[in-house]
Amino acid sequence: MLLLLGMGAVLLLSSGGENDAAEDARAESATPTATPTNTLTLTPLEAALQRAQAGVTRNADWEPFVQEFDGVEMVLVPAGCFMMGSENGDDDETPVHEQCFDEPFWVDRYEVTNEQYGSIGCEQWSSEPDQPRNCITWFEARDFCEQRRMRLPTEREWEYTARGPSNWVYPWGDDWDGANAVESGNSGNQTAEVGSIRSGVSWVGAMDLSGNVWEWTKSVYENYPYGPDDGREADQGGSTDVRYVMRGGSFHNSTLNLRAANRSWGNPYFEYYGLGWRCARSLE
Template sequence: QGNNMKHINYKKRVWMRVIMLVILAFLSMGSIFVLWGCSEGEKDSEEANSSIANTSDAIALSNTSTFEPSPIPSLETLIYLTDVVVTATANFWETSTAEYHLSVSIEAARTETAAAYKTETATLWTPTPTATHTLTPTLTPLEIAERGVSSNAEWSAYVGIDGMTRREFDGVTMVLVPAGCFMMGSENGQSNELPVHEQCFEEPFWIDETEVTNAQYGSVACPDSFDPDQPRNCISWLSAKGHCEARGGRLPTEREWEYAARGPDSWEYPWGNEFVGEYVVHLGSPEYQDIKIAPVGSRPEGASWVGALDMAGNLSEWTSSIYEDYPYDPEDGREQVEDTDSRIVLRGGDFGKGAQYLRSAFRSRYPSNTAYNNFGFRCVHSYDN
């Protein structure tokens, strides 16, 4: 009887093993079919069978395995999970390990899959901000060429006519000298600058911004000034007068020249009452020994109140006035330009003079046929010309 019971128990154990193996076989086949359906189209059957075989061999060598899911589950990963369940069940069929591993593996796969796809979706649908270019306005500084004056009511009136204080005459820039009054002469100079007296202009006029250059004149005379931008020197009063008249203008009178240089405030120098050596080309200039005569406009800081340049230093300038004592009277014959036998006034000092001779009130006189290398000129036009 004991042997019969052992035989019966043995048969029961055999059948239980057979039944468990059949169940596990069906579970494995079902899992494989499901996984194959999920991964259809990603890889062909040869790659899948190869991956299954390789993964199964690796798991068979070690009866335990650790599941570390990849960011996005692939066919190999899911089959790996199934083999873990099958292997664990085959080795530990008498426990509940199969159900536990199956549950853990499925949950892990589901969790990993959900997390991976959720993250990918979030990344794809995150809007990318775009920068909007904003223009930042900037201020453009305005350049004021003219020097301000303290008092001259007529100035604003004449500028307001057409808004022009500069004008081109046959390619030569001229600056506007408005109507007004100033004190002619100086108590700080030579005796021929006295008495100081008032002179007035009822009409404005135009004067060259710079001394006439070699290029404007069309030729050179002295060997020390061949630069086309240097002022035309070594010129006589007659030649200077003829050039201005050929341009439709004339030489300035002595009082016109001084007014354009000093202005209604009657400054000692074109830029003010204090001498500034850097504002003028003269004997004390650092480069005097090298260049002597400088290109016109090379000292813009020394501009007069109307923007006329080099009215102190560089070259002395011919006027149209005959030399006479003060007070200046335009009706006493000194502006009779036909008289070529008298001495003619030059103004403005030159590159060979010191500060005392660069004042705007300084006067010198020479015969009309004199043509030294420190003599130059500029022209004027009437306002309505």
Template sequence: MKLSDLLPDFVFPPSQPFLMGTPERELGALAKTYGGTRESYREESPQHRLRLPPFAIAGTPVTNALYAIYVADAGACPPLIWRGATPPDHLRDCPVTDVSWEDAQHFCRWLSNLMATPYRLPTEAEWEYAARGSDGRRFPWGDEWDPTRANTRDGGPGVVTPVGAYPSGISPWGCLDMAGNVWEWTASLDAPYPYRFDDGREDPNAPGRRILRGGSFANPRGFARCACRFRLAPTVRNEFLGFRLAFSTTS
């Protein structure tokens, strides 16, 4: 199969203000509903309004099938979960996992050179806007949890599923798999809110942990909230970590 056949479809969210994060007044309720304490959710506050420059984001994460072309062409190390040089057939249409932030960066550079499009990881703010739209909803489909709309521990099969397997979990702008299935690396450094794109957190060469979003098939529903933030060192790899593509556009 050709590389172009394996590229995801992209969506182009409209450039309009949106609410990022969680209001401080809701932190206690989150602790009651999902566990932990108010302070467990402090990193999501204060909620603030942003308007982002135009961008495009992939409707689904990068699959094992697409990543396999990169491995073969660039001589990159295959994910350990493949147990070989190519992914097993049952994983080809699933999100690639067992990839670090650094691996994702190398993939984006490789693909950009081949396709003449400046592919990159989405920023944390772009990811959240693509997931929740402009109205600050809790999950991509709305404020109420529905286990049939996402692959999480609350009703999922307990393993990664093919991209797009939960079409009813689609976001307002048309993105799939933004709740559950695999955690997704973003470009952004772990830094407090309010989010600012010009404060150094988007410096790809800066040291520090990088933000992941979306939760995974092994996590309960609280981690699948659009505002949930997680962070790891950029060298970490495991079976729960994947990524999707983005690129900047002009208005």
């Protein structure tokens, strides 16, 4: 007689001396039937988020991941730590200090373009649809990102996106190479199509973090060490009595100004033909 105890488990019962012993021996030596299991298959996005939340300690440990949000490509920046600032730059880049991110975040792969914004800024320097939108105030940049349900990147997010946990001097590494950026030596005194210099890509896949146009950040310009909770990342509303950090340098700059640690600033109404922005979003 068969008595079913549950999936994959069967107990054999019978009567009659020697048959009992034989049946028991066969039952003990039988290979148990494997219980089927459901294998969880992660989507590429889920797998990337899992890796990003685990964090990285070297730039080489991260494989760039790009995702579209409402038709705009963004790159995933994993959790991790880096050393913010530089001892080989301006005084406002010191002291060098550690910054850590417990959660990943997203940053636009490219600077915001004329086409995305829907109008042209200073036409003489940036007139084509895929060139960065320039001559933008901080308020206009902030409002555009909010319309996309996003925000400007903070200063420390921007620098981490450019340098990574390996603390590179430039988005592509530690050595200067003007061929990796839209800079004073090759720009022809104007911006270039975003992403046109592929060799300047950062460790997370972001383009033009050095050169082309300076980029607004969310952060108020203050001395280091940088404290994310010291008020510099707080909403300043419509206040004009503040200075906001700009990063990355422009097509008018070279070498020192295009370092990932370099800082500049402007008041929220400041406009400049070498100034644009990109948006960011927190992990939701």
